[in-house]
Amino acid sequence: MSWDWQVFCEDTVERTPVAGCFGKDGGVTYLDWLLSAWGWTVSVALLALLIALVLGAVVGTLRTLPDRPWIVRLGNAWVELFRNIPLLVQIFLWYHVVPAMFPTLKSVPGFVLVVLALGLFTSARIAEQVRSGIQALPRGQRHAGMALGFTTAQTYRYVLLPMALRIIIPPLTSETMNIFKNSSVAFAVSVAELTMFAMQAQEETSRGIEVYLAVTGLYVISALAINRLMAFIERRTRVPGFIAAGAGGGH
Numbered sequence: 001m002s003w004d005w006q007v008f009c010e011d012t013v014e015r016t017p018v019a020g021c022f023g024k025d026g027g028v029t030y031l032d033w034l035l036s037a038w039g040w041t042v043s044v045a046l047l048a049l050l051i052a053l054v055l056g057a058v059v060g061t062l063r064t065l066p067d068r069p070w071i072v073r074l075g076n077a078w079v080e081l082f083r084n085i086p087l088l089v090q091i092f093l094w095y096h097v098v099p100a101m102f103p104t105l106k107s108v109p110g111f112v113l114v115v116l117a118l119g120l121f122t123s124a125r126i127a128e129q130v131r132s133g134i135q136a137l138p139r140g141q142r143h144a145g146m147a148l149g150f151t152t153a154q155t156y157r158y159v160l161l162p163m164a165l166r167i168i169i170p171p172l173t174s175e176t177m178n179i180f181k182n183s184s185v186a187f188a189v190s191v192a193e194l195t196m197f198a199m200q201a202q203e204e205t206s207r208g209i210e211v212y213l214a215v216t217g218l219y220v221i222s223a224l225a226i227n228r229l230m231a232f233i234e235r236r237t238r239v240p241g242f243i244a245a246g247a248g249g250g251h
Helices: 005-009 030-062 069-084 087-101 103-107 110-135 139-147 152-167 169-189 194-205 208-237
Strands: none
Touching: 005 030, 005 208, 030 069, 030 110, 030 152, 030 169, 030 194, 030 208, 069 110, 087 103, 087 110, 087 169, 110 152, 110 169, 139 152, 152 169, 152 208, 169 194, 169 208, 194 208
């Protein structure tokens, strides 16, 4: 078996070698295409993560409000709805069904719809993590905030959420890595990310081993970068001596 990594230095139209492996004068090599696809993957994942973090934090917090059972039920419904429908089905719903129901959305690019679908799907998972993080805190922290005269909103903002977010960094790391991997389903609605590049480049070049190894390498690099970044954040934000109630003690 012989490998030919020079395939990435070929022009995607003329299939001729290009010096330096990067296209010139408007030409595009497979390396150009690969890096562009990586950029689309990163863009989908980061924008979806931003949506997921904001919505997940809000919904997760609402699910722990005392004396607000109807809000808790709404939050639970949100989580169960988006967590129990397969991601690919949700993307097809956003891409095919929602625009049919609301024609004004037909002009929205598929990229935006994929970001929304992935963001909402992941928000349900992050909401569960936020809820668990808040409920893992010793009850005395909530009572202490109220005793200081804080309102419920202030207690969450200044006491509970800062600690809960520190607790959930490890599972949030896994979820952030998952969102990069889940972005691969964007190929189903013709977003030119890594998986679509791999499928099309393999068909054009018949060099599936080289193409899929390169794509796999970029996914691994992305995952490792996320892991190292989240580990750094966890070290910098750790509260010395604190142990969540769910982990077996107070502080």
